[in-house]
Amino acid sequence: MRTQTNSVSNPVNDTVVLRKAEVRRQAINLRIRNLSLQWSVFIVLMGTWQILSSNKIIDPFFFSSPFDIVKHIWTWVVDGTTAGPLYVQFLVTFEETILSFILGGIAGIIFGYLLGVNELLSVILGPYIKMINAIPRVVLVPIFILWFGLGMSSKVASGLVLTFFIVFFNAFQGVREVDRNLVNNARLLGATKRQLARHVIIPSALTWILSSLHTSFGFALIGAVVGEFVGATEGLGYLIAQAQGAFDTIGVFAGMVILSITALVADWGVSKLEKRFIAWRHIRQ
Amino acid sequence: MIELSGVTKEFIKPSGEVHTVLKNINLTIPKGEFVSIVGPTGCGKSTTLSLIAGFEQPSAGEVYILGEELQGMNPKAACVFQTENTFPWKTVIDNVSLGLRLRGVSKSESYDEARKWIARVGLKGFEGYYPSQLSGGMRKRVALAQCLIVQPEILLMDESFSALDVHTRHLMENELLRIWEETSASVFFITHDLEEAIALSDRVIVLTAGPGATVKGDYKIDFPRPRNVAEISFDPAFMKIHKQIWEDLKDEVMISYENANKLRVKSS
Ligand SMILES: Nc1ncnc2c1ncn2[C@@H]1O[C@H](COP(=O)(O)OP(=O)(O)O)[C@@H](O)[C@H]1O
Numbered sequence: 001m002r003t004q005t006n007s008v009s010n011p012v013n014d015t016v017v018l019r020k021a022e023v024r025r026q027a028i029n030l031r032i033r034n035l036s037l038q039w040s041v042f043i044v045l046m047g048t049w050q051i052l053s054s055n056k057i058i059d060p061f062f063f064s065s066p067f068d069i070v071k072h073i074w075t076w077v078v079d080g081t082t083a084g085p086l087y088v089q090f091l092v093t094f095e096e097t098i099l100s101f102i103l104g105g106i107a108g109i110i111f112g113y114l115l116g117v118n119e120l121l122s123v124i125l126g127p128y129i130k131m132i133n134a135i136p137r138v139v140l141v142p143i144f145i146l147w148f149g150l151g152m153s154s155k156v157a158s159g160l161v162l163t164f165f166i167v168f169f170n171a172f173q174g175v176r177e178v179d180r181n182l183v184n185n186a187r188l189l190g191a192t193k194r195q196l197a198r199h200v201i202i203p204s205a206l207t208w209i210l211s212s213l214h215t216s217f218g219f220a221l222i223g224a225v226v227g228e229f230v231g232a233t234e235g236l237g238y239l240i241a242q243a244q245g246a247f248d249t250i251g252v253f254a255g256m257v258i259l260s261i262t263a264l265v266a267d268w269g270v271s272k273l274e275k276r277f278i279a280w281r282h283i284r285q
Numbered sequence: 286m287i288e289l290s291g292v293t294k295e296f297i298k299p300s301g302e303v304h305t306v307l308k309n310i311n312l313t314i315p316k317g318e319f320v321s322i323v324g325p326t327g328c329g330k331s332t333t334l335s336l337i338a339g340f341e342q343p344s345a346g347e348v349y350i351l352g353e354e355l356q357g358m359n360p361k362a363a364c365v366f367q368t369e370n371t372f373p374w375k376t377v378i379d380n381v382s383l384g385l386r387l388r389g390v391s392k393s394e395s396y397d398e399a400r401k402w403i404a405r406v407g408l409k410g411f412e413g414y415y416p417s418q419l420s421g422g423m424r425k426r427v428a429l430a431q432c433l434i435v436q437p438e439i440l441l442m443d444e445s446f447s448a449l450d451v452h453t454r455h456l457m458e459n460e461l462l463r464i465w466e467e468t469s470a471s472v473f474f475i476t477h478d479l480e481e482a483i484a485l486s487d488r489v490i491v492l493t494a495g496p497g498a499t500v501k502g503d504y505k506i507d508f509p510r511p512r513n514v515a516e517i518s519f520d521p522a523f524m525k526i527h528k529q530i531w532e533d534l535k536d537e538v539m540i541s542y543e544n545a546n547k548l549r550v551k552s553s
């Protein structure tokens with residue numbers, strides 16, 4: 001029996017190989033189908049937009065057209081924008097976003113953790129945090145610009161407050177949701193407070209924290225762009241605001257496209273990060 | 286080894302009323318004894334375990350471990366819970382070696398020891414797996430190895446096997462007995478299954494229905510060891526003692542059932 005199953009030219013073995021190939025082919029077909037459907041939707045939408053706009057069925061002045069937008073982005077790339085080279089605008093916004101994301105994230109994790117493990121602290125500070133959280137945080141942006149000026153720090157502050165609360169609430173919840181049995185088990189196995197944090201509470205809360213990072217990166221970007229909108233001398237938000245001031249619809253759309261691409265790339269990066277940190281959730285057989 | 290002396294445990298309900306779970310429990314468990322504790326659901330078995338483990342302090346009375354009054358966590362004990370013991374973010378070997386790592390043993394040394402225990406519970410080859418990749422029975426084996434690696438003098442088990450299917454359960458029970466017989470640990474085993482309690486133990490304790498549960502019966506089980514838990518229940522002597530303890534337990538189950546009904550009537 002054993003020699004039979006081991007031999008390559010065995011008929012049973014051959015069907016298994018065939019079946020495997022079949023399953024693999026089906027999976028690839030499925031992928032191709034989904035991808036082509038996704039692209040079709042894109043082409044149909046863009047095509048309709050372009051046709052409507054070229055035939056003046058919708059006003060190109062207000063609605064622009066895909067072709068013009070691409071052309072506009074291309075001129076930005078080649079000739080630079082009114083505020084300097086495009087890549088500089090991009091880098092400025094990206095730097096503000098990353099900085100506010102990291103600072104807001106770290107602060108959120110630290111405070112969420114502290115309030116999560118410390119009953120007294122959460123009782124004292126809870127109402128204040130709820131109160132601050134109730135303020136629509138974009139109204140803080142003008143204040144930050146008054147405090148920190150037109151430069152980078154006011155944008156970082158805007159993105160930071162937006163990021164902070166999301167990460168904070170998730171970290172807090174994550175710490176609170178830790179399984180009682182797991183905590184007791186670790187304590188009984190001899191864990192000190194610090195070891196408990198390292199081996200149980202933080203890994204457990206990490207699931208919550210990482211899932212909040214997706215949303216909070218988006219909010220860091222919003223903070224930066226809104227900050228640039230309200231008052232700045234460079235950045236993608238500034239670019240859009242300028243285009244708007246000049247009734248340049250194409251410019252506004254072009255800025256939006258670049259922003260979306262940035263957000264997509266960032267989202268992809270955060271997903272990678274997540275996979276790396278919570279490998280245990282993704283390894284399934 | 287373990288001594289509960291006049292132990293009472295009360296919880297304050299959100300309504301402000303005092304809820305007495307355990308009342309004046311006196312219980313001594315000698316070194317190396319396998320003791321099971323049975324009683325109706327909600328009578329306070331897990332609470333008793335929490336007191337021995339040191340998760341909770343008694344409201345009155347004392348818990349002594351090796352003659353010393355227990356304060357804080359019980360350093361001699363390890364516990365296998367009903368649901369999860371394994372840390373989902375740790376691999377099998379990291380789960381099993383955790384107890385040693387927490388005590389400051391070096392990584393290589395604790396890994397060597399963990400490999401031995403993983404092999405002993407029959408999981409050789411699964412060292413690098415995450416708990417989510419294992420079956421329920423395999424996770425229980427990890428939990429057992431995780432507890433036993435620290436060589437506890439007291440092994441606490443709270444309905445540890447009740448979520449397993451009956452075959453896996455018998456396998457695990459036999460394995461537990463096999464490993465336990467090589468150690469000198471006292472076992473405090475909570476179960477709602479009287480057959481399981483008798484098959485495994487040297488002694489079965491029956492608690493009364495709550496509130497204010499206390500020890501109702503204390504039965505010696507002296508079947509020879511090693512035992513096979515899957516077959517021992519066919520023994521006439523087993524049936525006899527089973528009937529005897531069941532008479533005791535039955536009344537308490539009825540009381541607990543009636544209490545629950547009364548509560549339901551009151552609240553509806
Ligand atoms: N931390 C707690 N706070 C309030 N009541 C509790 C607490 N832990 C247990 N109880 C109550 O104590 C009683 C006994 O619970 P438990 O020991 O879990 O019973 P079981 O015998 O089923 O393990 C239950 O009525 C439960 O509601």
Ligand SMILES: [Mg+2]
Pocket residue numbers: 330331443
């Ligand atoms: Mg219980």
